[in-house]
Amino acid sequence: MDAIHKVVDKTRMFGELVMFSHTLFSLPFAIISMMWAADGLPAGEVMLWSLVALVAARNGANAFNRLVDREFDAQNPRTAHRHLPKRLLMEREVTVFIVLNYALFILAAGMLNPLCLALSPVAIVLISSYSYTKRFTWLSHLYLGFTIASAPIGAWFAVTGEWALTPFILGTVVMLWIAGFDIIYATQDIEFDRSAGLWSVPRVFGYEDALFISRTLHTVMVSLLILLYFFRDSLGWVYLIGIGLSIVLLAIEHRIIKPTSRERMNVASYNLNQVISMVILACTLLDQLL
Template sequence: MQIIEKFIDYGRMVKFSHSLFALPFAGLAAILAFLESDLMLRDIIRLSVLIIVAMISARSAAMGFNRYIDSEMDEKNPRTSDREIPKGKISPASVLFFIGLSSFVFLFSSYLINMLCFVLAFPVLFILFFYSLAKRFTLLCHFILGIAISLAPLGAWIAIREEFDWIPMLFSLGLFLHIAGFDILYAIQDMDFDKSANLHSIPARLGETNSYRLAIASHIISLAFFVFAGYVAMLGWIYYLSLAVVVLLLIEEHKISHDYAKRLLPPRFYQINSFISLIIFLGILIDRWSEVLNKLELLVRL
């Protein structure tokens, strides 16, 4: 039972359930790359497993580092004081071991994917860790988080195609600004604490009104990138219908943020963000469903 409880504590520390947000974006890039590849079915299965392992381990390392670095601030912040390190459920030494293990798994799985992924894994890990420090000296921290998470589509494409391409880059740019806008809204609830702790979040430095404006602008531009990505990838009306649903969800997300202002945001605020990635993924999957089936049937026969 103690082992299970420890696993639960570590899962809560890194917010394992939130890993599901970036996976659909990696999945949509993997689908589009798969349709343009000459890989055999066994290679597709192997790469899919490795992509999932790499993404989960990279995010676990990044979140573990974030919790370790911010443990003293988390203890002082009423919203985060019950996290696992401040509460003593997980020791700092254990977190360091967890970060090292997760980093190793990420680097090793990247090596097993291909050499380009392995070489790029080191700067990716640096960016993931750097975000946790950014709030201490720049209000661009929200956009640095956006960069870190936006690497998911590009990384999945490189894993399968071993090359850069405009299609995943456009999806990554859309995800970059989407995450930045979300994180600005998220940071409003900590605005007063960030001011007192001399942290450089946009809400703490530019105020609540300007934060809402920047979040809206980020989300509008991110939608433009998603539209352009669909055009370049020659996606059909089902994909654009999914983006229309995303617009409605973003409106609801902003409404919740306004309603709760500087108070603790409710769970549905985070759930909406997870739905957005899943809806865009499903839009692409359904749009290309017949092509995916035909390709799979062909590979099974080989």
Template sequence: MKIVKWYKDFNELIMFQHSVFSLPFIFIAMIVSADGWFGWQLLLLGVLAAVSARNFAMLVNRYLDRDIDALNPRTRNRPSVDGRFSQTQLRLLILINALVFIATAYIINDLAFWLSFPILLVLGGYSWFKRFSELAHLVLGLSLGLAPIAGAVAVEGEIPMWSMMLAVGVMFWVAGFDLLYSLQDMAFDKAQGLFSIPSRYGSDCTIFLARIFHAIAVLFWAFFTAMASLGFFAWLAVFVGAAMLVYEHRIVSRDFTKIDRAFFTVNGYLGFVYLLLIIADRMAG
């Protein structure tokens, strides 16, 4: 029973369900790179790399944000704050996940291994940035935007230009919905002097910037589709993704209390719908 409780606490700590945001775009890049199925070995290694990298990022965030989270009513009951995980345990988990990610990258190929170190620096940088710069939203976006580049590197051993376009699209998609999600903590961030865009510029500016970011995301998804010479279903994925983002903004603009619905449900489905349409495109091609 202790193991079950520990697992539940750990899952609450890292919020594993949020992996739905990056995993689909890793596999999209791998499918496009391989022009179809890329093999079971790369599938397992890709999942292991993605999960360990995300665990590392979340654990660093939880570790560095303990003081802030303890003051926020929305986050004061997190396992990193209420004593379920000690500072020593958090540091150990951070180290373990970093080593797993580096080791997995080493097995994949040389480029993946050498890129694993700067990737970890980016993944761990988000928590620092929000203490002194409004660019923290884009840093978070970059963290997830690296996923499709990593997927392409795993298959090809190089960074194709179309993966850069897909990465930029993912970066602005994530930064856009992080802006909307940050509206929940606007008053708290302002009181604590944190550098979120909502706390610095207000809700109207935040929503406007989120719309701009999401428009840029759709534009770069279109660039990706064209540069990778994809077909009808890939273009349909761009259209469906745009429609889902429009729906997300309609939800948030009507009622801030539904931000969780927009953040988790709409964005979670977006990645998987995009992945399914890319699979359909490769099968049709």
């Protein structure tokens, strides 16, 4: 029983390390992209291997980020409780976890089509390199969004094996959305970033201007979602309802921001955005069925 408990605890800790629940940020947009690419539901095998690739890439990238940032996390009171600073997980364990997930990602890409397999090493470099950007540029938020935007783009390639404009528009939506709420989250660490020599929009531009930049990114994001309605003839009124609900949720998100309240910041940066992605997915799927 002790061995089983250890395995369960270790699994739980790895899930917490990579914030597995945050898969809801990229997963809904990847599903939307696959559905649009297939003009309906994609083949079961394509759906399976696409989801395996998405989860494996995300787990590997998040674990890599935690490994690279472990010294900064240990110095920051807000993150000092994380698994690596607390030595709840060892560096070698996390390294093995990263390698296994990236290997699974490459395997899944190879099971999809030659284009996905060829692009898989490029994707690994992109999603891993984000961890270093905050050391030299305040554009790190946009780069984070750019790496996560690979989910809907890769999902399109998984279904069609071909290039197209739609997944790149959807990817840009994801990039702006992620960057916007990552800037919100970073307002908690303005003083620490300054003392540690890390770069962020809040550190460079200040609190108020950072929130203005975040609102601007989200405004452009919503505009692109509306553009997709006109760009894709198959979209209808249910899709627009989803966009309208997302606008309301984004407004609430920006309204409740309070860096001194960790609970509010988690709701604004994470919880509401998980709801937003699921609302867009649900309305897009329903729109497709109608």
